[in-house]
Amino acid sequence: MAIQELLDPITAAGGEVRFGRFDEWQQGRTLYGGASALIAYTAAIRAFPDLPPLRAGQIAFVAPVDETAELRREIVRQGRNVTQVRSEIWCEGRCTLTAFFLFGAEREANARHEAAPLPDWPGSPGQAEEVMGNQGPAFLQNNFELRRAQDQRGPGDPVVRRWARLKPPTGLDPVSELILLGDVLPPGAMRAMARPGPLSSINWSFNLLGTAPQTSDGWWLSENASQHALAGYSSERLRLWNADGRQVMDGLQSVAIFG
Template identity: 75%
Template sequence: MSIASLTDPITPEGGKIRFENLEHWLQGRTMYGGASALIAYTAAVRAFDDLPPLRAGQVAFVSPTGPEVELKREIVRQGRNVAQVRSEIWCEGKCTLTAFWLFGTEREPNAVHEAAPVENWPGPPEEADAAMEGKGPAFLQNNFEIRRAQDMRGPGAPVVRRWARLKDRGGLDPISELILLGDVLPPGAMRAMQRQGPISSINWSFNLLDTAPTTDDGWWLSENASQHAAGGYSSERLRLWNTEGRQVLDGMQSVAIFG
């Protein structure tokens, strides 16, 4: 399923639509979180086409999202510099995803502080070995190319770091690309799990550090790191860097750890 097939059905009017060939974007019995977040974001920007650049997003994955959906979106507040928009995905009369997007115009800075450079630079993706070939959920195998960006394998420090890029990026703007790709890796807590079991993203909150991010050949360095795991949940920090080592996204996520 191409990116266009995922976004083309979305109209400025919203409402009920159906996605075809959804099996290419499935993660278990639901749509991959990055894909459903992209749908919610696209619904927002197509409904309100005069929004300033996206600065942040808060996404709650409420329940499984299937092929037949209803898209709802509204402007919660429109100020002089900042617009806040809510968009939701509904399936069978129930909300399955709710997202809150913050858009803001650029202003004369009163504080300037660059994000710290990436630690333990893994080297360029062209020199990295392929990872997760023939493994992982359907959405990963069909839509992403993954390469190693750390020496560690198996149990250890709860950090998963990989080079990642979309196989098909045709017609996708950089912000949509980051939303689609930002949730691609398994949680860092995977390395601390005492036994294999299912995992599920509950929410995802992120700040964009660059409103026009660029990278070489579509590659982004992605890292999921568990900050704390207990009681069946993990608090994860999600970050993305470009091929020059500049951080472009900083996020947090709550993940349910089953089994």
């Protein structure tokens, strides 16, 4: 369980850590964004184990995360229902990731409606074509399975949609699994690029649409859609559904487009 070895050094006390199996989660010079976000979340819930369920997160990818780091976290405000926690990763004396997590107890519902269904549902992942089997960064090949969930290939509408799951066993709770999976696809703007070039996530903000997400056989439908791209940046909407078509996460991301 490579992800557990990455998380095992995180203690309630925080402070200096050296991550295990760090190289298996690298993306270029840094950690894959979902893994670094999960480190910050894990640091928060291990420091403050009596928090209510996670409702939302705002994560800024500031600089490359190193194998040795310092974890800092604090409760910024604790109210009757909502607790807000800041969790940061520092490397060599500078902040490399800062996250703001919102935890909230359940209230009596005064508004209720489901997220709208995806109009062009791709069907079951069971017979879908595998993709990226021997391509992409090592963390993707070693830890994830991806399957096609759209007919489009190559340039076109700036949307990337795939079935995704972690290779079992993971030992993760469902919320941690969604954080790890939420940033797994390349930006939708990739399909609109005039020429090949690197891309880099700058931030990620997400809302969970339930506190106990469930799916079948570990599969989640992931979608990254560029809503606007100009001057080297793309504004992306990131969404996740379970295998039954129920949306479980809604998010936004700013992406830097180089080249």
